[in-house]
Amino acid sequence: MTAITDQQQTRLFQQARLARDARFDGRFFTAVKTTGIYCRSICPATPPKEHNVSYFRTATQAAAAGYRPCLRCRPDSAPGSAAWLGSQSVVQRAMRLIQQGWLNDHGLGELASYLGITDRYLRQLFQKNLGTAPKHFAQYHQCLFAKQLIHQTSLAMSEVALASGFNSVRRFNDCFKKMLLVTPSDIRRRSAEAQNSDLRLKLFYRPPYNWTAMHRFLSVRVLKGLEQLSESAYGRSISLNGQQGFFTATHLPTQHAFDVRLDWSDLSQLRTVVNQIRRVLDLESDAEHIRQHLQPLLPIAFQWHEGLRLPGTWSLFEAGVRAILGQQVSVSAACQLTQQLIDELGQKAHGRTYFPEPAVLENRSLDFLRMPGSRKQTLRNLAAHLLRYPDSEPADWASIKGIGPWTIQYTQLRGMGAPDIYLDGDAGVKKALRLFPADFDAQQAAPWRSYLTFQMWQQ
Structure with missing residues (x-):
């Protein structure tokens, strides 16, 4: 795709703001100089005049510039957007870990070490791509999540503080007021939406x-x-x-x-x-952004399906188990094997069934599964590996006997929502490739090859 200039991008943001185009929700935020408030692109308020508007790529940048979030459109509810980061996979991974609460229990140095970089370089990456420091980013997103809970639930403020990662109500109140320029109690008083008891x-x-x-x-x-x-x-x-x-x-x-x-x-x-x-x-994911990148690469005979998403599984272990059970068998056969595993080893509690944990599979014979013994051993090997290395990710699984590239990639696709996985060894993908010219290079579809894979499965 041809890169656009800052001026062209500003015009695009202006058009999206005036049209309240939901496809751009979360891709940028509008700050109004006269009110000191920043909004989502779909804010229902009367649009301000263009000379009173500033545009920011992230809510964090708008807050760092001294603007407070709109209580009407609620920027905390906007979909996240990392599409504009392009190939900055380290930043995306760091953002994901921080939003999951990594810095609640670890230091910045530990996060940087886990990512394989120095904490100084991590701070530089955040400043360059997000315009703020990692700790400021973490605190701001804690406050945004808290704001969503205040608006939509009847949780007590002490419960909101705990749920959003604060150890005390006092620290929560101080950080909330500093980051959002408004108090939690003021938001609750002014919230017009009925709050839920559950x-x-x-x-x-x-x-x-x-x-x-x-x-x-x-x-x-x-x-x-x-x-x-x-x-x-x-x-x-x-x-x-x-x-x-x-x-x-x-x-x-x-x-x-x-x-x-x-x-x-x-x-x-x-x-x-x-x-x-x-x-x-x-x-x-930003489906329109992905379409603009992928569709020009596709042959005329290819039928594009709007708005495809990546269906995820709850955990990496579950995704890995499903991938192993799906090796060299049909979807229905894989589902049948997984159902047998759930029925036999899933934990039953409160009228529900839970996916078995690695400790349950590690030393089981798995005789009830009608499949090769080597594949049963692969399940046990994966369980043992994750018990020993609980933070291990699929990229580290290549040394596990019975786990190859397809299993790793499928696990990344469904267990992590990785956007750039191309399953070129998959039968459905190979079949769809018949529509493409012989010299087609899937690398052109990066960093959205996971969505290309799902589009090819639809063919």
Whole structure:
């Protein structure tokens, strides 16, 4: 794609702002000089005059410039956007870890070391790409999540503080006022939306969102007892760090959102849970941006499907197990094997079934699975590896006997929502390649080759 100038980009933002184009929601934020407030591109307020407007790529930058969030359009609810970061995978990974609460329990130096860089270089990357420091980014997103909870739930302020990663209400209040230039109690008083007595949040996305394709993909892979799928909703049991719960996400197409109901008691992990739900439903991707990049690369005979998303699994271990059970068999056969595993080894509690943990599989014979013994051993090998190295990611699994490139890539695709995975060894992808010229180079589709893979599966 041809790079656009800053002037062209500003004109694009202006057009999107005036049109309230939801496809740009979260890709930029509008700050109004006369009011000191910044808004989403879809804010329902009367549009300010252009000479009173400044544009920022992130909410963090708008806040750093001294603007406070709009209480009407709620920038905390905007879909996240990392599309403009391009190939800055280190920054994207750091953002993901910080938003999951990494800095709540670790120092910046530990985060940098985990990413394989120095903390000085990490700060430089954040300053260059986000215009702020990593710790400021972390605190700001803690406050935005807290703001969403204040608006949409009836949780006490002490519970909001805990859920958003603060150790004390006093520190929460101080940081909230410093970051958002308004107090938590003031937001709650002025919130017009009825608050829910249960944990229920609206999670927004940028349209288009192809729920039909997502539903079709899930319908042939849904696991009874573990997952539920209806015409407009997807739900499943979830577990995290020894805690268990359940969520149901109902699609609200006219609002470009999912209404998520959560059964989850450990508020200290709530932010991580919500971020995982966003990944499972792939709510962060910018479908229009991806289309503009991919569609020019495709042959005329290729049928483009608008708004495809990456259907995620809850954990890396679950994604890895599903990938191993899917090696060299059909989708239906893989689903049947996974269902047998769930029925035999899944933990039953509160009328629900939970995906078995690595400790359950490590030393089991798995005789109930009708597949080669070597593949059963691969399951045990993966379980043992993750018990020894719980923070290990798929890229580290190549040394595990029985796990090859396809298994690693499929796990990255569904277990991490990795946007740039091209499954060139997949039968469906090979079949779709018949539509392409012989000299087609999939590298041109980077960094969105995962979406190319899903488009090819639709063919």
